[in-house]
Amino acid sequence: METIRFDELNLDPRILRAVTDMGFEAASPIQAQAIPVEMEGHDMIGQAQTGTGKTAAFSIPIIQRLYLQKKKGYKRGIKALILTPTRELAIQIGESFAAYGRFAGLRHTVIFGGVGQKPQTEALERGIDILIATPGRLLDLIGQGFIHLDTLEYFVLDEADRMLDMGFIHDIKRILPLLPKKRQSLFFSATMPPEIERLAGTILSAPQKVEVTPASSTVDAIDQSVYFVEKAEKINLLKSLL
Numbered sequence: 001m002e003t004i005r006f007d008e009l010n011l012d013p014r015i016l017r018a019v020t021d022m023g024f025e026a027a028s029p030i031q032a033q034a035i036p037v038e039m040e041g042h043d044m045i046g047q048a049q050t051g052t053g054k055t056a057a058f059s060i061p062i063i064q065r066l067y068l069q070k071k072k073g074y075k076r077g078i079k080a081l082i083l084t085p086t087r088e089l090a091i092q093i094g095e096s097f098a099a100y101g102r103f104a105g106l107r108h109t110v111i112f113g114g115v116g117q118k119p120q121t122e123a124l125e126r127g128i129d130i131l132i133a134t135p136g137r138l139l140d141l142i143g144q145g146f147i148h149l150d151t152l153e154y155f156v157l158d159e160a161d162r163m164l165d166m167g168f169i170h171d172i173k174r175i176l177p178l179l180p181k182k183r184q185s186l187f188f189s190a191t192m193p194p195e196i197e198r199l200a201g202t203i204l205s206a207p208q209k210v211e212v213t214p215a216s217s218t219v220d221a222i223d224q225s226v227y228f229v230e231k232a233e234k235i236n237l238l239k240s241l242l
């Protein structure tokens with residue numbers, strides 16, 4: 001695939017400057033495919049692992065679209081929710097929004113469990129546009145009335161397969177009915193087993209699929225071949241190959 005540069009992706013100059021300030025020039029394959037789809041407002045299912053640049057692939061279009069909407073003036077409230085399985089990922093995603101959005105004047109906060117909730121609820125009370133959360137603490141703070149999702153327009157489910165492995169499926173199923181029906185949803189998972197496909201089906205409407213093949217795990221300098229032999233012949237084949 002030919003390389004796409006960020007300056008070919010129709011980004012607002014403020015967003016482009018933040019991205020190029022990070023030293024990024026070429027979009028990674030997931031970014032080159034996903035950013036145009038997302039900016040057109042489609043729901044999307046992205047099969048990509050950590051390390052492929054998927055965080056920028058969903059945060060840049062959300063920042064761009066919110067920035068343009070906000071310039072026209074919009075009602076305050078949480079506009080984007082990013083659900084991710086771990087505290088570490090939540091923090092990393094928060095850092096991405098801070099970096100790519102640093103000239104956009106949007107506010108975000110990160111919430112996760114295992115720590116006191118006071119700093120998190122204070123940030124929520126100051127008002128934010130973008131919320132990055134792990135599922136348990138999100139439900140907890142919704143239950144306490146600190147979070148309202150009725151103004152939401154963008155929903156990202158990150159690392160869906162890990163969410164399932166970590167037992168978050170019930171939390172996710174409790175969160176989904178709280179989201180406005182009219183929204184753009186982006187669904188990311190490294191793998192797509194049937195259970196994940198089913199979950200994606202309940203979240204997305206008419207999604208476009210974007211897939212990046214994971215980096216090859218074999219070393220180019222190693223030749224590989226397959227030989228079909230009867231079990232009894234295996235040792236002889238090995239001897240002759242050696």
Ligand code: AMP
Pocket residue numbers: 023024025026027028031049050051052053054055056
């Ligand atoms: P992620 O897959 O989202 O966890 O991103 C992996 C790392 O790649 C992060 O440290 C990003 O800062 C970096 N990165 C993402 N996109 C690009 C890009 N287009 N060019 C260079 N580095 C990038």
